[in-house]
Amino acid sequence: MKQTNSISRKQFLTLTGVAALSAASACTSPKSTATEAMTTKQIKRAMRIAHLTDFHVMPIGNAPQGMRNAIRHAQAQTDPPDIILNTGDCIMDSLEVSKDMAESQWETFNTIIEEECEIPIYHCIGNHDVWGWGAPTPEKQSDPLYGKGMALKQLELAERYYSFDLSGWHFIVLDSTHQAEEGSLHPYIGKLDDEQFNWLEADIQAVDATKPICIVSHIPILCACEFFDGDNEVTGNWVVPAAWMHIDARRFRQLFLQHTNIRLCLSGHSHQHETLQYLGVQYFTNGAVCGNWWRGPYLDFPPAYVLVDLFEDGSAMSTFIPYG
Ligand SMILES: [Fe+2]
Numbered sequence: 001m002k003q004t005n006s007i008s009r010k011q012f013l014t015l016t017g018v019a020a021l022s023a024a025s026a027c028t029s030p031k032s033t034a035t036e037a038m039t040t041k042q043i044k045r046a047m048r049i050a051h052l053t054d055f056h057v058m059p060i061g062n063a064p065q066g067m068r069n070a071i072r073h074a075q076a077q078t079d080p081p082d083i084i085l086n087t088g089d090c091i092m093d094s095l096e097v098s099k100d101m102a103e104s105q106w107e108t109f110n111t112i113i114e115e116e117c118e119i120p121i122y123h124c125i126g127n128h129d130v131w132g133w134g135a136p137t138p139e140k141q142s143d144p145l146y147g148k149g150m151a152l153k154q155l156e157l158a159e160r161y162y163s164f165d166l167s168g169w170h171f172i173v174l175d176s177t178h179q180a181e182e183g184s185l186h187p188y189i190g191k192l193d194d195e196q197f198n199w200l201e202a203d204i205q206a207v208d209a210t211k212p213i214c215i216v217s218h219i220p221i222l223c224a225c226e227f228f229d230g231d232n233e234v235t236g237n238w239v240v241p242a243a244w245m246h247i248d249a250r251r252f253r254q255l256f257l258q259h260t261n262i263r264l265c266l267s268g269h270s271h272q273h274e275t276l277q278y279l280g281v282q283y284f285t286n287g288a289v290c291g292n293w294w295r296g297p298y299l300d301f302p303p304a305y306v307l308v309d310l311f312e313d314g315s316a317m318s319t320f321i322p323y324g
Pocket residue numbers: 054056089128269270271288
């Protein structure tokens with residue numbers, strides 16, 4: 001059991017000051033909450049993230065200008081973000097296309113990032129950034145860029161998953177695109193391989209138990225919005241594909257119960273926007289920059305990005321920003 005670095009949620013809240021603030025608020029108004037305290041700046045903001053996900057950029061159509069507009073809009077906020085977080089699906093698709101077509105999309109992506117980004121940006125690999133899994137050939141499979149190799153090279157990532165510390169928070173960026181069994185509905189599912197999950201456990205274990213942790217993945221670990229992405233109730237039961245949401249969510253649930261400083265999970269992939277709270281963890285599944293793959297809104301969600309405010313007490317707020 002890896003309990004040595006763990007504390008109870010109550011202890012965590014006490015150590016980070018929320019319990020005290022909530023109690024103080026309760027003296028003046030029985031309905032006061034930590035959220036209200038945040039808005040009156042009683043709890044200090046640690047940082048502001050512009051979460052831009054699912055660019056799905058390609059060299060043609062309105063995609064390149066749309067991607068530029070989103071980045072410019074985020075950076076022009078009067079209360080500007082400290083970083084940009086890109087949770088993947090950088091390009092329209094490389095699962096099923098030739099090497100040349102995949103690389104031309106990456107060239108567009110990297111040109112725009114280089115020309116428009118004025119603040120630090122952190123990347124995460126999305127399923128559409130994986131080259132060749134949807135239409136494998138012996139030629140592609142023998143190429144060192146097959147699979148995740150191309151995305152790692154284009155995003156200049158040393159590893160497909162990594163972690164870092166910033167502004168009092170610990171961030172863990174995962175690679176949630178797992179190759180599916182042959183004959184599966186999709187060429188990928190949302191899952192961590194054992195090597196990555198073991199790394200995740202060790203990484204969390206090494207973090208001070210009072211430091212809040214944000215876990216970043218392309219595919220949501222837990223969300224409700226994916227129930228509505230397709231006729232998922234047509235069998236008479238709700239069926240959410242493993243490609244939509246992490247099929248190993250129960251494994252994360254168990255891990256999160258052991259580490260009460262895990263406070264937030266950020267993801268994209270669904271092209272919808274949702275905030276969910278479960279067992280003391282907030283799950284923000286955030287809207288897509290491309291909306292409906294550059295054809296307007298997707299399931300009533302327009303092209304957008306999300307401002308994520310992280311606070312010193314481990315709480316977080318999400319603001320959906322349609323930029324068009
Ligand atoms: Fe996407």
